[in-house]
Amino acid sequence: MSAPLRRNILVTGATGKQGRALIQSLTTHHPTHPFTLYALTRNPTSRTSLELAALPNVRLITGDFSNPAAIFAQVPEPWGMFLMTMPLKGAALEEQQGKALVRAGLEANVKHVVFTATDRGKDVENDPTPIAHSASKFRIEKELIAGVATANQQKKANEEVTYTILRPVAFYENLSPDFLGRAFVGMWSLSRPQSKIKFISTADVGRVGALAFLHSKEHGYKNAGISLAGEEIDLEGAGKVFEEVTGKAMVATYSIVARGLKWMLKEQVGTMFDWIRLVGFGVEVQSVRERFPFVMGFRQWLLEESAWKTQAKK
Structure with a gap:
């Protein structure tokens, strides 16, 4: 053959x-x-x-x-x-x-x-x-x-x-252990109480x-x-899972810094956060999971793929 x-x-x-x-x-x-x-x-x-x-x-x-x-x-x-x-x-x-x-x-x-x-x-x-x-x-x-x-x-x-x-939808990888990751969490916090995001x-x-x-x-x-999409989660839920997995709090920039970044980077991220809060991604997480069972939720991503995976509590 x-x-x-x-x-x-x-x-x-x-x-x-x-x-x-x-x-x-x-x-x-x-x-x-x-x-x-x-x-x-x-x-x-x-x-x-x-x-x-x-x-x-x-x-x-x-x-x-x-x-x-x-x-x-x-x-x-x-x-x-x-x-x-x-x-x-x-x-x-x-x-x-x-x-x-x-x-x-x-x-x-x-x-x-x-x-x-x-x-x-x-x-x-x-x-x-x-x-x-x-x-x-x-x-x-x-x-x-x-x-x-x-x-x-x-x-x-x-x-x-x-x-x-x-x-x-949004990438888990935006939650990185550097200033950009802290800035993302800071801008995310400005969306409360409607802070659910699909990742x-x-x-x-x-x-x-x-x-x-x-x-x-x-x-x-x-x-x-x-x-x-792998999971839809709000900031409080994400923070709880993050602390359970890593033993650390999920750190954000000060709100005044987050507001300044959202204004300065309006085209890149400011409009995006407003759109997510007011409109949001349309895909249903459950339908994605039924078709692609391997897609990761937030906890699994932290354990297997994130920058914190070596520090995670197994």
Whole structure:
């Protein structure tokens, strides 16, 4: 019997949390997967890059989002693309580069794109929300959907082009043991008494992304949007679980600092916290858990994935 045909996938954000989680999920949970993963990095000699390069069927490539053609030139016959965009230099640039990567991928005859966007409430298909980085991802989604439809109409390839859009809620990883984590908790505290937030682990986003490639032509993944959440919890509940697991209090910045940050970073996080309080994510946690039983609740994430896992009370 001949060996299964290997398919080449470009993984953007490979050294970040989501891209790395996708690669590790395929390697750990699906070791016989039929893919060669081209991990995009800006620094191939970094520790994370070298760790990825040591994994089976992973190849490092260098480049950045400003030149998508140069990225795809390093991936022979690309079958898939894992696209993750970040608004590090503003949502407008994120949108511009994300759309350019979509177009470059389709021009390179990619057959399946997995794009990580955001959950945007009950009307997720039509509402971009006032949050800049959610709206930019909404418009990248629309570029992807339209581009895939055009590619299939033109019938350039003998295989149908498809997509899966992942729509995670807030990340547990925002709760980090540094100033940014304390600031997140501080701004969260300003939402009380309505402080419930839905969270998901980046590791679980990576696991679902891996499934989307493995089952790209199946119902539920083919041309589908998948919102992801692992738990909905309020600040008091999160603080209680955190102390039970770590033996420490969950620390926040002073409220005056949190208010100042929320005002100064209105586009990045201020509007987001207001939207979560007034509108909120639309996905039902129970429905996600029924489909993907492995998604982590807050306690499990603290024990297994967080920066406090080595300090946790087992």
